[in-house]
Amino acid sequence: MKDDASARPRLATAARVLARLSCIAFLAFGAVQAQTADDDLRERLAACTACHGERGEGVAGSTYYPHLAGKPAGYLVEQLQAFRDGRRHYWQMVWLTQFMDDAYIAEIAAYYAAQPPHTQAADVGAPALPPAVRERAERLVHHGDPQAGLPACAACHGTALTGLEPAVPALVGLPQDYIVSQIGSWRDGTRRSKAPDCMAKIAARLAPADIRIVAQYLSHQSPGAHDRPAAAGSLIPPLACGDLPQAQVTP
Amino acid sequence: MIRRIVLWSVLIALPLLLIAAAIGGVLLLRQGGLAPYRVPSASGDIVAAGDASEGAYLARIGNCLTCHTVRGGVAFAGGRPFRTDYGTLYSTNLTPDSKTGLGDWSVEEFRHAMRHGVSRHGVLYPAFPYANFAHLTDADLDALFAYLRTLAPVEATPPPNDLAWPANWRGALVGWRMLHYRPAPLPERADASPDWLRGRYLVDGLGHCAMCHGTRGAQGSLPAEGYLAGGRIPGQGWYAPPLDARQLARYDVDQLAEYLSTGNGEHGAAYGSMAEVVYTSLRHLRPEDARAMATYLKSVPAHGGDEKPDSGRFLYAAAQPAANPHNGGRLYQDHCASCHGDGGEGRGRDYPPLRGAVSVTAPDPVNTVRLVLYGGVPPTTAGNPRPHSMPPFAGRLSNAEIAAIVSHIRRNWGEQDRPVSAADVAAYYGIRGD
Numbered sequence: 001m002k003d004d005a006s007a008r009p010r011l012a013t014a015a016r017v018l019a020r021l022s023c024i025a026f027l028a029f030g031a032v033q034a035q036t037a038d039d040d041l042r043e044r045l046a047a048c049t050a051c052h053g054e055r056g057e058g059v060a061g062s063t064y065y066p067h068l069a070g071k072p073a074g075y076l077v078e079q080l081q082a083f084r085d086g087r088r089h090y091w092q093m094v095w096l097t098q099f100m101d102d103a104y105i106a107e108i109a110a111y112y113a114a115q116p117p118h119t120q121a122a123d124v125g126a127p128a129l130p131p132a133v134r135e136r137a138e139r140l141v142h143h144g145d146p147q148a149g150l151p152a153c154a155a156c157h158g159t160a161l162t163g164l165e166p167a168v169p170a171l172v173g174l175p176q177d178y179i180v181s182q183i184g185s186w187r188d189g190t191r192r193s194k195a196p197d198c199m200a201k202i203a204a205r206l207a208p209a210d211i212r213i214v215a216q217y218l219s220h221q222s223p224g225a226h227d228r229p230a231a232a233g234s235l236i237p238p239l240a241c242g243d244l245p246q247a248q249v250t251p
Numbered sequence: 252m253i254r255r256i257v258l259w260s261v262l263i264a265l266p267l268l269l270i271a272a273a274i275g276g277v278l279l280l281r282q283g284g285l286a287p288y289r290v291p292s293a294s295g296d297i298v299a300a301g302d303a304s305e306g307a308y309l310a311r312i313g314n315c316l317t318c319h320t321v322r323g324g325v326a327f328a329g330g331r332p333f334r335t336d337y338g339t340l341y342s343t344n345l346t347p348d349s350k351t352g353l354g355d356w357s358v359e360e361f362r363h364a365m366r367h368g369v370s371r372h373g374v375l376y377p378a379f380p381y382a383n384f385a386h387l388t389d390a391d392l393d394a395l396f397a398y399l400r401t402l403a404p405v406e407a408t409p410p411p412n413d414l415a416w417p418a419n420w421r422g423a424l425v426g427w428r429m430l431h432y433r434p435a436p437l438p439e440r441a442d443a444s445p446d447w448l449r450g451r452y453l454v455d456g457l458g459h460c461a462m463c464h465g466t467r468g469a470q471g472s473l474p475a476e477g478y479l480a481g482g483r484i485p486g487q488g489w490y491a492p493p494l495d496a497r498q499l500a501r502y503d504v505d506q507l508a509e510y511l512s513t514g515n516g517e518h519g520a521a522y523g524s525m526a527e528v529v530y531t532s533l534r535h536l537r538p539e540d541a542r543a544m545a546t547y548l549k550s551v552p553a554h555g556g557d558e559k560p561d562s563g564r565f566l567y568a569a570a571q572p573a574a575n576p577h578n579g580g581r582l583y584q585d586h587c588a589s590c591h592g593d594g595g596e597g598r599g600r601d602y603p604p605l606r607g608a609v610s611v612t613a614p615d616p617v618n619t620v621r622l623v624l625y626g627g628v629p630p631t632t633a634g635n636p637r638p639h640s641m642p643p644f645a646g647r648l649s650n651a652e653i654a655a656i657v658s659h660i661r662r663n664w665g666e667q668d669r670p671v672s673a674a675d676v677a678a679y680y681g682i683r684g685d
Contacts, residue, residue, distance in 0.1 A: 041637070043601075044640060046639070046640055047626045047627070047640035047643065087323060092643060099631065101631040101636075
């Protein structure tokens with residue numbers, strides 16, 4: 001009887017410990033599984049690694065290729081589809097995406113979006129701007145030029161320029177040549193976003209000299225280690241853009 | 252005197268003219284006589300009686316979509332460019348728009364164009380595989396037409412063809428047909444299984460496999476002796492292997508059927524033009540049709556008997572490549588072996604074996620070079636929904652290094668001793684946009 005009574009709490013403790021252990025084991029197992037699924041996809045994406053880095057963080061010293069890590073998944077989906085469907089014309093990317101269905105594209109985009117947004121350091125290749133020029137670039141980026149009908153970059157890409165969920169990309173951590181080339185492509189129609197294509201309008205209004213200095217300024221900016229894109233709905237873009245939910249709110 | 256000259260001239264010229272006319276007549280007969288040029292009137296039956304849902308399947312398997320859609324354009328509205336030795340052709344609008352598509356075509360007109368390659372617009376360019384579609388049954392043609400009529404009409408005119416003389420004159424196509432076009436029904440085979448017959452019907456008819464897998468003759472023709480004998484695909488920058496019992500010996504019927512419908516298998520994945528065919532067409536094959544095609548393809552007699560295919564007819568940039576300063580074996584170990592294995596044996600279905608692969612054994616080195624340069628992703632299909640990709644090496648390795656790796660692979664695992672030079676790699680550089 002006595003034995004029985006003392007056995008009960010001991011049994012209960014054992015059960016609690018067992019439950020806790022199995023819980024830990026379950027969590028650990030889950031983490032391992034997620035890790036394995038991640039590794040599994042990373043292995044499949046060897047073609048992306050060559051230019052974008054092991055986890056989409058960009059390749060050190062790259063003077064052109066953008067990072068993918070931590071960019072909003074919606075943005076990445078839209079870009080992969082754009083290469084596939086003829087709205088972007090970078091032929092190496094067209095080559096790799098042309099026979100890819102939406103399901104795989106969504107999985108790839110989600111993978112890169114979930115990576116820590118450790119982008120490469122500022123583009124060391126781009127020379128520093130003289131103070132007056134730098135000031136103009138900074139003003140364009142953070143305040144725009146209302147007289148020229150130019151909204152600030154920060155109005156859509158976030159005050160930290162780390163992008164906006166679900167589909168506006170970061171502007172920091174990108175090489176200068178890449179930024180210049182994208183704005184140029186919007187101007188000549190070889191890069192198109194879903195209508196209404198706000199970036200095409202902005203690119204057309206930017207003076208060529210401003211394109212260069214804005215790109216140079218942006219390429220000097222580095223995101224912090226934990227900077228994620230701004231939360232969805234935290235900004236109302238001033239221009240109608242693609243099928244962003246915010247676009248419907250603004251006149 | 253003058254009368255005598257005239258008399259002699261006539262006496263000499265007349266037989267020559269008669270001989271020329273006789274030869275012309277014979278050639279005209281051999282390409283089907285005059286019947287192909289009698290296009291039925293448009294006033295016929297427009298309302299298609301065919302089975303549109305079967306037509307949707309047949310349009311998939313015939314892969315109308317791939318040629319008749321420009322990247323990013325409306326499906327079947329045409330405009331895709333085709334680069335040929337004679338210039339650029341653009342595909343036409345198949346949607347039922349009455350001004351720019353097939354809107355007011357009669358079913359007889361459609362059948363006639365599919366079977367004879369002649370429409371109300373004149374003789375069609377042989378980029379359109381009418382030689383294959385000539386084998387289709389009335390029921391299948393009517394089903395296709397019925398399906399095309401269910402599409403939303405789109406007003407779209409392709410850009411004008413940009414061809415050199417005489418190819419820019421459609422009349423010249425009659426001459427081309429007299430020289431090169433020899434229509435003939437599929438031979439009767441009373442002893443063949445229904446599976447084999449269905450396979451032949453799909454391969455030679457709707458599937459028009461020989462358009463890429465045939466060996467081209469003079470002026471882009473497809474002579475009978477080049478039937479499924481393999482060759483460089485015009486305008487595509489890829490080599491298509493022969494499809495015959497020897498080339499496909501590695502596969503059994505089930506494995507080949509799996510490759511056709513999933514674009515993957517234990518002997519490797521589809522890439523290049525074949526990846527596109529799998530993605531837009533073959534992944535929709537009914538299992539029994541995939542098996543039928545595989546059954547037929549494996550029965551095609553090996554080309555050229557037991558002789559190894561001649562690599563001499565393929566273009567190498569340098570007649571005698573200079574000695575390559577790089578060690579292909581070392582470079583292979585550094586860049587390729589972790590996925591493809593030390594002995595080119597590959598790993599499972601994720602990393603294709605190089606030993607015996609088409610790209611490695613083919614007389615034409617273009618596929619290996621371009622895969623190494625630009626990598627690739629096999630088509631996503633139900634059987635291979637998350638394909639493994641091959642990284643591009645352009646810009647990471649020099650042309651001479653790529654040439655050394657390719658030569659190493661082809662010599663060791665493909666019995667192709669002819670080295671590839673840095674100049675060959677340079678010649679295959681560049682992705683041609685569309």
